Amino acid sequence: AALTVRFLTRRFIGEYGDMEFIYSHNLTVDGREILFHIWDVPNSQQTEEGSSEEKRIQWADSFVLVYSICDRASFNILPLKIQFIKAAKEGQSQEKVPIIIVGNKRDLHHQRVVSSEEGRLLALSLDCGFYEVSAAE
Numbered sequence: 001a002a003l004t005v006r007f008l009t010r011r012f013i014g015e016y017g018d019m020e021f022i023y024s025h026n027l028t029v030d031g032r033e034i035l036f037h038i039w040d041v042p043n044s045q046q047t048e049e050g051s052s053e054e055k056r057i058q059w060a061d062s063f064v065l066v067y068s069i070c071d072r073a074s075f076n077i078l079p080l081k082i083q084f085i086k087a088a089k090e091g092q093s094q095e096k097v098p099i100i101i102v103g104n105k106r107d108l109h110h111q112r113v114v115s116s117e118e119g120r121l122l123a124l125s126l127d128c129g130f131y132e133v134s135a136a137e
């Protein structure tokens with residue numbers, strides 16, 4: 001949620017509830033206006049398997065999976081999530097589904113438990129993009 005709000009408003013808000021939202025946002029990229037629809041799902045709701053998650057996956061064209069560099073569990077769940085997404089999306093077509101892995105809280109390097117190298121290696125092994133960011137900064 002922090003990254004989504006930062007992307008949409010350029011502001012950082014540190015505390016969020018445990019609700020999912022769908023946001024729409026226009027952005028000009030390379031002279032073209034792009035309409036983004038962002039389905040922001042809290043981590044607690046991402047652990048469910050089944051029709052709700054399947055609906056989200058079918059709805060989306062691409063995926064940004066965010067973990068905290070200070071939370072090993074949020075990182076460890078990524079391979080299963082990505083396999084689930086790929087099975088649902090790529091099983092229907094031959095096109096590669098765009099997936100980006102984002103390590104958040106780069107500003108909290110003193111609390112880091114997941115190294116940048118681990119994030120890069122995971123993304124490489126799963127054929128995903130990778131970034132590390134700080135929503136706060």
